[in-house]
Amino acid sequence: MEFLYYFGDVFTPISFGLLLLGTIGGLILGATPGLSPTMAVALLIPFTFHLTPVQGLILLGAAYTSTVAGGAVSAILLKIPGAPANIATTLDGHTMAKQGKGAQALQLSFLASAVGGVIGVLLLIFLTPVLAQWALAFGPSHLFWLAILGVTVIGSLDSASVVKGLLSGCIGLWLATIGFDDIMGAQRFIFHPALGGGINIIAALIGLFAIPQVLTMFAKGRKAANAEVIEVEKHSIMDAVRELLRRPRALSIGTITGSVIGLIPGVGGQIAGLVAYDQTKKFSPERDKFGKGHSEGVIAAESANNAMVGPSLVPLLTLSIPGSPTAAVLLGGLLIHGIFPGTDLFDNHPDVAWTFINSMLIGQVLMCIFGLYVAGLAARVAQVPQSVMAAVVLGLAVFGSYSVQSSMGDVYVMAALGVMMYFLERFGFSAAPLVLGLILGPIAEANFIQGSMIAGATDGMASYFLTGTLNIVLIAIVIASIAYSVWMELRSRRYTSKEEIMG
Amino acid sequence: MSQISLPRVQHIVASGIIAAVGMWVAWVSYTQQPAEAFLFPRLISTVFVVLALWTFVKAILGWTKVGNGVSRKDFVWLLPGLTIALVYIFWAAKALGFYTAGTITFFLLLSFYDPAPHDEAKTWVKRVIITAGFLAVMYGLFALLLKVYTPREIFF
Numbered sequence: 072m073e074f075l076y077y078f079g080d081v082f083t084p085i086s087f088g089l090l091l092l093g094t095i096g097g098l099i100l101g102a103t104p105g106l107s108p109t110m111a112v113a114l115l116i117p118f119t120f121h122l123t124p125v126q127g128l129i130l131l132g133a134a135y136t137s138t139v140a141g142g143a144v145s146a147i148l149l150k151i152p153g154a155p156a157n158i159a160t161t162l163d164g165h166t167m168a169k170q171g172k173g174a175q176a177l178q179l180s181f182l183a184s185a186v187g188g189v190i191g192v193l194l195l196i197f198l199t200p201v202l203a204q205w206a207l208a209f210g211p212s213h214l215f216w217l218a219i220l221g222v223t224v225i226g227s228l229d230s231a232s233v234v235k236g237l238l239s240g241c242i243g244l245w246l247a248t249i250g251f252d253d254i255m256g257a258q259r260f261i262f263h264p265a266l267g268g269g270i271n272i273i274a275a276l277i278g279l280f281a282i283p284q285v286l287t288m289f290a291k292g293r294k295a296a297n298a299e300v301i302e303v304e305k306h307s308i309m310d311a312v313r314e315l316l317r318r319p320r321a322l323s324i325g326t327i328t329g330s331v332i333g334l335i336p337g338v339g340g341q342i343a344g345l346v347a348y349d350q351t352k353k354f355s356p357e358r359d360k361f362g363k364g365h366s367e368g369v370i371a372a373e374s375a376n377n378a379m380v381g382p383s384l385v386p387l388l389t390l391s392i393p394g395s396p397t398a399a400v401l402l403g404g405l406l407i408h409g410i411f412p413g414t415d416l417f418d419n420h421p422d423v424a425w426t427f428i429n430s431m432l433i434g435q436v437l438m439c440i441f442g443l444y445v446a447g448l449a450a451r452v453a454q455v456p457q458s459v460m461a462a463v464v465l466g467l468a469v470f471g472s473y474s475v476q477s478s479m480g481d482v483y484v485m486a487a488l489g490v491m492m493y494f495l496e497r498f499g500f501s502a503a504p505l506v507l508g509l510i511l512g513p514i515a516e517a518n519f520i521q522g523s524m525i526a527g528a529t530d531g532m533a534s535y536f537l538t539g540t541l542n543i544v545l546i547a548i549v550i551a552s553i554a555y556s557v558w559m560e561l562r563s564r565r566y567t568s569k570e571e572i573m574g
Numbered sequence: 575m576s577q578i579s580l581p582r583v584q585h586i587v588a589s590g591i592i593a594a595v596g597m598w599v600a601w602v603s604y605t606q607q608p609a610e611a612f613l614f615p616r617l618i619s620t621v622f623v624v625l626a627l628w629t630f631v632k633a634i635l636g637w638t639k640v641g642n643g644v645s646r647k648d649f650v651w652l653l654p655g656l657t658i659a660l661v662y663i664f665w666a667a668k669a670l671g672f673y674t675a676g677t678i679t680f681f682l683l684l685s686f687y688d689p690a691p692h693d694e695a696k697t698w699v700k701r702v703i704i705t706a707g708f709l710a711v712m713y714g715l716f717a718l719l720l721k722v723y724t725p726r727e728i729f730f
Contacts, residue, residue: 118720121721231640232639234625234628234629234632235629235641237625238592238626238629241618241621241622241625241626242592242622244618244622245622248618252611255608255611257606257607257608257611259606259612259615285655286652286655286656289654289655289656290648290651290652292651292687293688293689294689456688456689457687458683458684458686458688458689459684459688459704461655461683462683462708463708465662465679465683466676466708466712469662469663469672469676470672470712470715470716470722470724473667473722473724474716474720474722477723479667482663482667483663483664486660486664490656490660494588495588496641497642497643497644498584498585498589498641499640499641500641515614516614519614519617520613523613
């Protein structure tokens with residue numbers, strides 16, 4: 072119950088102000104198509120540089136939570152999911168809005184998000200210290216395999232192609248080695264003066280997540296403002312609460328599915344929402360109503376994608392393995408404040424860890440309250456033309472990446488990585504494993520070198536890195552996640568080709 | 575001989591470039607000294623090369639299933655914005671100052687990609703107002719709130 076001790080820290084004027092700012096801003100950013108939660112959090116990181124670690128994390132955590140929920144606004148009123156996590160919400164939410172039940176759909180989505188989100192954060196609160204204690208037993212070889220596991224799991228599960236996902240991870244690991252090495256001080260892969268200090272994580276995060284979005288908006292040309300916003304009718308919040316309570320099956324399936332999926336590194340909110348929707352439909356006696364404006368569809372999808380947020384931070388805070396791309400960006404935020412998540416986070420920085428987690432719990436409630444009131448405004452903001460969005464994001468990316476170290480080199484790195492990532496994405500590569508490689512690369516290398524020194528003094532590399540129960544378990548998980556992803560990829564291809572043959 | 579489609583050519587070129595980078599990384603890792611500093615790069619570059627060559631061979635054989643490349647239409651729309659953005663980042667931001675260059679870039683991008691009519695004075699006034707708003711927000715955020723001293727050169 073240590074977390075209760077730090078509750079008061081969330082309510083200091085600056086912390087609470089940042090929590091409010093992150094929540095409201097996140098709702099608006101989330102509702103804006105083209106701005107993913109990951110990109111929104113990446114663009115916010117430079118601002119946290121001027122805050123204390125706790126304040127910075129409160130801002131990022133609030134933005135993470137509410138961008139996921141805010142995505143439901145455009146999914147329901149515009150039929151454009153604000154983020155991939157809101158795809159399942161579109162199925163019934165927009166149909167409800169077209170039937171004149173837009174306000175009810177929005178209220179249900181925010182209420183369900185809050186229930187799912189609070190339970191998800193409670194899981195984070197109770198699971199994290201247990202896992203953190205367990206992780207204290209980890210030595211260099213285990214930490215090396217954990218870092219590799221982080222890259223391979225995201226690389227294989229988050230990508231449409233396993234090989235390209237793993238290749239993205241390798242590119243990220245290589246990029247992490249650019250600069251001077253820590254032990255010998257030797258220069259590695261420095262082919263431009265801007266790379267002398269290595270690749271700055273924040274500049275890289277902004278470039279890899281924001282610039283491809285900007286270029287994608289350019290490639291769409293002169294698209295008119297987004298689809299017409301459906302006007303929301305007046306609807307009693309108490310009626311929405313009653314409707315939510317009448318649907319315990321959808322709420323519990325959504326929350327449980329989201330929480331479990333959140334714990335698995337690499338499986339994001341999109342999967343959580345779709346799986347919860349599918350399972351609720353299967354268990355519902357009213358399955359014919361799904362897709363035709365059924366409230367259970369909205370409740371299941373939204374409770375799932377927000378329930379995923381808290382548990383997705385469990386592997387991040389205990390083992391330094393981000394559970395989702397946005398969690399990877401949060402890891403970058405932690406690292407620039409000199410906080411290394413993992414075994415000793417709760418021993419060395421309990422104030423930072425617990426205040427951050429508590430703020431997420433309160434943030435879920437605030438998200439629900441503000442979501443119910445600013446949904447209409449957020450939907451209007453979502454209509455901002457892509458031309459304005461692209462120019463604003465480009466401006467923020469340049470100013471933001473410069474502001475971290477007042478270095479033009481960081482701006483060049485941001486731009487180069489961003490343009491490279493845009494083209495890589497067009498060829499089936501994804502940013503998440505590359506970012507993971509970049510972030511986990513130094514951890515993997517430091518433990519590999521430390522491990523090889525220990526191995527040199529003992530039984531040799533093979534014995535040190537490849538034997539022992541924990542090493543074998545971690546290696547088995549690496550292999551199993553890759554094998555599972557290969558199997559899923561082959562199965563989906565076979566299914567696609569069968570569909571093509573059937574016409 | 576049957577014609578090779580544009581996405582397939584693009585996949586071959588893209589995966590070829592990645593394979594070349596992978597081989598360069600591996601070559602540097604295995605030849606540069608001190609060897610201890612390149613121990614980890616050797617490990618990852620080996621996996622990098624294997625995966626990159628596998629992707630390259632698949633692209634040559636036309637087995638690539640994921641990624642559609644860049645269509646001509648996308649590229650035509652992308653090119654002006656990309657050029658403006660690169661000129662802004664690699665030259666104008668430092669030479670003209672962040673705020674001046676940022677404002678010019680914002681106005682150019684907005685004017686080029688705005689779906690609103692380009693032959694009405696009203697829409698141009700709107701663009702100027704939005705640009706001025708952008709400048710004010712960026713100056714307020716970075717110069718006044720965060721106190722970030724950016725290259726200022728001409729006006730700011």
